[in-house]
Every structure is written in C-alpha cells, then in structure tokens.
Amino acid sequence: MADIQIDELDLGTSRSLWATAWLRLRKNKAAMVSLGVLIIYVLIGIFGPMMTPYGHDQTFRDFTREPASLERYPRVDEIVPAAERVVTRSRLQAEEIVLDGDTITITATSRREMDERVTRYIDRSDIFSNTRILEMSDDNLRVTMQADVNRYLFIFGTDTNGRDQLARLAIAIRISLLVGAAATVVALAIGVLYGAIAGFIGGMTDNIMMRIVDILYSLPFIFFVILLVVFFGNNVFLMFIAIGAIEWLDMARIVRGQTLSLRRREFVSAAEAMGVRPISIVKRHIIPNTLGPVIVYTTLMVPKVILLESFLSFLGLGVQNPLTSLGLMISEGSRDIQGTPYLLIYPALALTILLFALNFLGDGLRDALDPKDR
Amino acid sequence: MLRYIFRRLLGAIPTLFLIVTTAFFLIRIAPGGPFDAERALEPSVLANLNAYFHLDKPLYQQYFLYLWNLLQGDMGPSFFRRDFSVQELLAAGLPASITLGTLALLTAIVFGSILGCIAALRQNSWIDYTVVATATFGITVPNFVVAPLLALVFGVWLNLLPAGGWNGGAPANLVMPVIALALPQVAVIARMIRGAMIEALRSDHVRTARAYGLPTRMIVVTHSLRAAALPAVSYLGPAAAGLLTGSIVIEQIFGLPGIGREFVNAALSRDYTLVMGTVIVIAVFVLIFNLIVDILYAALDPRVRYE
Numbered sequence: 001m002a003d004i005q006i007d008e009l010d011l012g013t014s015r016s017l018w019a020t021a022w023l024r025l026r027k028n029k030a031a032m033v034s035l036g037v038l039i040i041y042v043l044i045g046i047f048g049p050m051m052t053p054y055g056h057d058q059t060f061r062d063f064t065r066e067p068a069s070l071e072r073y074p075r076v077d078e079i080v081p082a083a084e085r086v087v088t089r090s091r092l093q094a095e096e097i098v099l100d101g102d103t104i105t106i107t108a109t110s111r112r113e114m115d116e117r118v119t120r121y122i123d124r125s126d127i128f129s130n131t132r133i134l135e136m137s138d139d140n141l142r143v144t145m146q147a148d149v150n151r152y153l154f155i156f157g158t159d160t161n162g163r164d165q166l167a168r169l170a171i172a173i174r175i176s177l178l179v180g181a182a183a184t185v186v187a188l189a190i191g192v193l194y195g196a197i198a199g200f201i202g203g204m205t206d207n208i209m210m211r212i213v214d215i216l217y218s219l220p221f222i223f224f225v226i227l228l229v230v231f232f233g234n235n236v237f238l239m240f241i242a243i244g245a246i247e248w249l250d251m252a253r254i255v256r257g258q259t260l261s262l263r264r265r266e267f268v269s270a271a272e273a274m275g276v277r278p279i280s281i282v283k284r285h286i287i288p289n290t291l292g293p294v295i296v297y298t299t300l301m302v303p304k305v306i307l308l309e310s311f312l313s314f315l316g317l318g319v320q321n322p323l324t325s326l327g328l329m330i331s332e333g334s335r336d337i338q339g340t341p342y343l344l345i346y347p348a349l350a351l352t353i354l355l356f357a358l359n360f361l362g363d364g365l366r367d368a369l370d371p372k373d374r
Numbered sequence: 375m376l377r378y379i380f381r382r383l384l385g386a387i388p389t390l391f392l393i394v395t396t397a398f399f400l401i402r403i404a405p406g407g408p409f410d411a412e413r414a415l416e417p418s419v420l421a422n423l424n425a426y427f428h429l430d431k432p433l434y435q436q437y438f439l440y441l442w443n444l445l446q447g448d449m450g451p452s453f454f455r456r457d458f459s460v461q462e463l464l465a466a467g468l469p470a471s472i473t474l475g476t477l478a479l480l481t482a483i484v485f486g487s488i489l490g491c492i493a494a495l496r497q498n499s500w501i502d503y504t505v506v507a508t509a510t511f512g513i514t515v516p517n518f519v520v521a522p523l524l525a526l527v528f529g530v531w532l533n534l535l536p537a538g539g540w541n542g543g544a545p546a547n548l549v550m551p552v553i554a555l556a557l558p559q560v561a562v563i564a565r566m567i568r569g570a571m572i573e574a575l576r577s578d579h580v581r582t583a584r585a586y587g588l589p590t591r592m593i594v595v596t597h598s599l600r601a602a603a604l605p606a607v608s609y610l611g612p613a614a615a616g617l618l619t620g621s622i623v624i625e626q627i628f629g630l631p632g633i634g635r636e637f638v639n640a641a642l643s644r645d646y647t648l649v650m651g652t653v654i655v656i657a658v659f660v661l662i663f664n665l666i667v668d669i670l671y672a673a674l675d676p677r678v679r680y681e
Binding site for chain 1: 392396397400510518529637641649
C-alpha cells in the first residue's frame with residue numbers, strides 16, 4: 001500500500017515539473033519558432049529524399065552547373081538546338097526537326113545504312129527518351145523518328161556533376177540530423193556513465209578520473225579525431241564514435257557535479273543502508289535525478305555535433321560522395337564561388353537556420369527547466 | 375610565482391609525452407602505408423625507402439628512435455616533400471599561422487571587450503541588442519560558412535579585397551581570414567564580458583566608487599572591467615584551441631600556407647613525420663597558452679595564489 005502511494009506521489013510531482021517547463025517554453029517565442037523550424041527539418045530529413053523528383057546520386061550530364069531557377073530545363077527555345085547537337089553527335093545529318101509540345105520529330109539522313117538501333121543515340125541524351133522510328137526509307141539512309149522531350153525542374157540548380165541540388169539538400173539534411181542524433185547519443189552515454197561513476201565512488205577514483213578529463217580537455221582533440229578519421233577510413237560509424245569521443249567531456253563534468261550533491265541526499269543513504277548495490281543506485285537514483293541538466297545540455301550539444309560533422313565533411317574527411325552532408329555541400333560550393341555562388345548559398349543557409357533553431361531551442365529549454373528561475 | 379611556472383612546465387612534460395606517444399601509435403597501427411601508390415614500387419626501391427625512413431625496424435625501435443631524435447630537436451625528413459626536413463616545412467608554415475593566430479586573438483580580445491563593455495553600459499538599448507544579436511550570429515554560424523560568404527561578397531561581388539592567397543602577408547590579404555577566424559571568439563568574449571560587466575556594475579565596490587564621485591571612465595576601467603575580465607581570461611585557453619582548429623579551415627579556404635593546411639595535407643598523404651611534427655607544434659602551443667592564461671589569472675585575481 002505504502003509503495004503505491006509513493007509511486008503516485010512521484011508521478012504527480014514529475015508531471016508538474018514537465019508541465020511547468022512546457023508552459024514556460026511556450027511563452028518563449030524564439031524557442032517555439034525554432035521548434036517549428038526543427039519539426040520541418042526533421043520532416044524534410046525523413047520524407048524529403050523520397051519526395052524529390054530526382055535521386056541525390058542521379059547525374060544529368062546535359063545540365064551541369066545550371067543556376068537555380070523555377071523554369072524547366074531545357075527552355076523551349078533550347079530544345080531544337082539540343083536535338084541538332086544530338087543528331088550531329090550520332091553522325092547523322094538533320095533535315096528537319098519539328099517540336100510539337102512534348103514530342104519532337106526528327107528527320108535525318110546518313111551516308112551509311114541505318115537500322116533501328118539509331119534510336120539509342122537519341123535516347124542517350126537526358127532530354128529525349130522513348131525514341132521510336134516513324135518511317136525508314138527503303139535504302140535505310142533516311143529516317144524519321146519521334147521522341148518524347150523530358151524537361152526537368154531544378155529549383156536549387158545542379159552541381160558540377162549535374163546532380164539536382166534539391167535532392168542533395170534533402171539527403172544532406174537527413175545525414176546531418178542523423179549524425180547529430182547518433183553522435184549525441186554516444187557522447188551522452190559515455191559522459192553520463194563516466195560522470196556518474198566518478199561522482200558516486202568519489203575519493204581517489206574520482207580524482208584520477210577527473211584528472212584524465214582535465215588532461216583530455218587541454219589536448220587539441222580535434223587533431224586526433226582528424227587523424228583517426230583519416231587513417232581508419234571514412235566510415236560514418238567511426239565518425240559517430242570520434243565525435244562522441246570529444247563531446248562527452250563537458251557532459252561528464254556536469255553529471256559528476258550533480259552526482260556529488262545527490263550523493264549526500266537522504267534517499268541515496270537510505271538505499272545504501274538497505275544494501276542496494278552501487279551500480280543499481282547509480283542506475284535507479286543518480287542518473288534519473290541528473291536528467292534535467294542533462295536534457296538541457298543535450299539540446300545544446302546537438303548543434304555542436306552537427307557543426308563538428310560539417311567541419312570534418314568540409315575538410316573532406318567525413319561523408320563521401322555520392323552521399324552528402326551540409327558540410328560537404330558547403331565545401332563543394334566554396335570551391336567556385338565566382339561561377340556558382342548558389343551552390344554555396346543554399347547549403348550555407350540551410351545549415352545556419354538549423355543551427356540557429358537548435359541553439360534557440362536549447363536556450364529556451366535551459367530557461368524553462370532552470371530551477372533557479374522558478 | 376617562478377616556482378609555480380617551473381612546476382607547470384615540468385607538469386607539461388608528461389602531457390606532451392602522452393601526445394607524442396598517442397599520435398605515433400595512432401598513425402602506425404592504421405592500415406595503409408605512405409608508399410602505397412597506384413602502381414606498386416619496385417621491391418628493391420621499396421626496401422631502400424623503408425630502410426631510409428627506418429620503416430623496416432620493429433615498431434618499438436622506431437618509436438624509441440623517434441623519441442631520441444626528437445629530444446635532439448630532429449623531427450626527421452618529410453616522407454613526401456623529398457629533400458625537406460620536417461623542421462624546414464614547419465618553419466615555412468609557422469609565420470603565416472602565427473601572424474593569423476595572433477591577429478585573430480588580438481582582434482577577439484580588443485573587439486570582444488569593447489563591444490561587451492558598451493553593451494553592458496547601455497543595457498537594453500539598441501546598441502545592446504545589436505551586440506547581442508551579432509554575438510549570437512558569431513557563435514552560431516561556423517567560420518567555414520562565414521569565410522566563403524565573406525570571400526563571395528567582398529572578394530567577388532564587391533571586389534574590395536583579394537578573395538584568397540597569402541601574398542607575403544600583405545594586410546589586404548589578411549583582413550578577411552582574420553575576421554572569419556576571430557568572429558566566433560569575438561562573439562563569445564563579448565557575451566561573457568557583457569554578462570560579467572552587468573554584474574560588476576551592480577556590485578558594492580562599484581557603488582561605493584560611484585558614491586565617492588569617481589569619474590565613470592575610471593569606474594569602468596579600474597573597478598568593473600578588472601573583475602569582469604576574469605571569466606573572459608579563463609576562456610582564452612579554449613579560445614586559443616578554437617583558433618587553432620579554425621585556422622585549419624580558414625587556411626584551406628583562403629589558400630594560406632600555414633600549419634593547419636600542412637597538417638591536413640600531411641594526414642591525407644600519410645606523411646608520418648610531418649603529421650607528428652605538426653601535432654607536436656600545435657600541442658606545445660596549446661600547453662604554453664594554457665600556462666600563460668593561468669599566470670594572467672593569478673595576476674588579475676588577488677584571491678588566487680599559486681604556491
């Protein structure tokens with residue numbers, strides 16, 4: 001009976017804590033806008049790559065470095081010249097090219113005999129497909145073909161390999177969010193466990209464990225991560241570990257500080273007096289009670305992790321083509337800022353907005369959950 | 375104080391040793407070697423190369439050999455830049471990196487403090503809001519986004535400054551790299567100084583100074599800023615590390631011949647000795663800087679005494 005009552009009491013108080021935090025967060029306009037932006041980003045990350053018309057690794061050789069535009073490529077007046085080029089490239093002489101809406105009729109002659117395979121030359125272009133022979137002269141030197149005209153929409157333009165920037169942006173957001181979430185989980189796991197154990201055991205162990213953290217703090221850690229990634233290959237899994245390995249230090253310090261003060265609380269002494277094993281106390285009492293600050297710090301860690309991933313990808317050490325991430329896109333975009341500035345501007349904007357939203361939400365959560373402000 | 379410095383210098387030796395050891399073995403246990411080319415080398419050539427760089431010896435012997443040479447100030451020949459020793463390459467890269475880093479650090483301290491003070495003195499005015507907004511921008515937007523955008527706007531569109539290149543360290547070539555590198559640190563320092571300054575201006579000793587009728591300039595500089603500078607001073611250690619990290623991308627973007635770019639290229643081409651050299655130089659910088667920060671802290675805060 002007593003047990004049940006305590007449980008109910010616990011539930012009641014904890015619900016009110018989160019309810020107050022939510023109420024406070026709702027009043028924070030910047031945080032709420034950020035939350036909305038983040039939801040949009042997550043939706044783009046999940047569904048975006050499925051909804052874009054072209055794949056992120058699909059290349060259009062006819063449309064490299066096309067600027068961002070709402071108009072379809074090729075433009076209407078470009079179709080006939082494009083058809084002429086295709087015919088010339090197939091070593092035929094164009095006699096007549098007629099464009100009629102979405103189909104084009106080509107009449108061409110050749111000095112050598114042709115067969116039905118001639119349509120393949122036309123199909124090879126990104127613009128024309130489904131080419132069929134309407135009429136072939138008896139000596140096989142003159143042919144009339146009809147082909148469908150494909151016109152493509154590249155809202156954000158195409159990169160130097162003719163890949164649709166919209167599709168790449170969608171997959172980049174997915175990868176960046178994924179790396180951000182996974183690496184944060186790694187850092188969280190290491191940091192919380194390390195900090196809780198150091199703070200709980202205390203004494204000499206705590207001293208040594210925190211001394212190690214101090215030494216790691218003073219190291220130029222990023223250089224070791226670069227070495228790690230360079231020498232062990234560009235493995236996305238390795239990147240989670242590497243990024244998690246840097247970011248856990250702050251978390252360990254925060255959790256240790258919390259644990260030290262929790263350690264002196266009555267319920268921990270009570271658990272000890274009842275003979276609960278230390279590891280169970282850490283799991284059941286210490287870690288759940290450090291959750292508030294940990295959540296706040298986690299939301300502030302996600303942007304840091306995304307930043308780090310972008311940093312590594314920017315240096316060419318992270319995600320590899322044809323997969324892409326925001327950092328890699330910015331890096332590719334900054335290679336030719338004079339010729340193709342839009343390749344830099346869109347991913348840079350996407351990353352900036354994402355980081356702003358994460359930071360504002362983190363700040364808002366900190367204010368909402370901060371017990372000192374209550 | 376001298377004893378403290380001496381003790382800290384002694385304490386840095388194990389850390390440095392740890393860095394050298396970790397870096398050495400991290401590089402060596404990785405798959406792939408420096409002479410893996412598209413086309414395999416002649417066995418005799420490969421044997422000669424391995425012998426020249428001591429790669430034919432057991433790993434532990436290589437390690438002790440490297441340590442022994444390092445103690446004598448010899449970091450060995452570069453694996454890839456034939457006929458160059460690592461020291462020569464580092465000496466060639468250091469001027470650019472040190473110039474860039476020092477200027478960025480000075481910019482960060484000077485502008486960060488000034489902006490932070492002004493914002494604190496005019497709290498909740500439009501100046502304050504502008505500073506806070508700029509600081510938020512500087513903290514949030516990474517410098518590998520800011521730098522190419524700066525190059526695009528000022529280098530390409532407005533054509534005011536060269537979009538890249540070192541040009542012997544000409545001032546015009548330095549402006550954009552220094553701004554891009556310093557911006558995040560300016561932002562952090564300004565925010566810290568602003569917060570600490572607002573607190574300091576409300577403290578008892580400042581109120582007393584005001585009651586005595588001291589001039590505002592004196593109250594701000596002598597009585598408030600000294601107290602407000604403390605958190606910012608302790609931030610200078612991480613700031614220096616941030617500048618070193620940032621310089622990797624900044625040097626890459628603007629094509630500057632510094633240590634950061636050297637490090638990435640060396641790592642990518644598995645130039646073992648050059649990687650070791652750059653890691654050691656960077657680690658020494660970080661350690662020395664942390665020491666300077668601690669001493670500065672002691673000088674500014676009368677409560678801290680190192681005995």
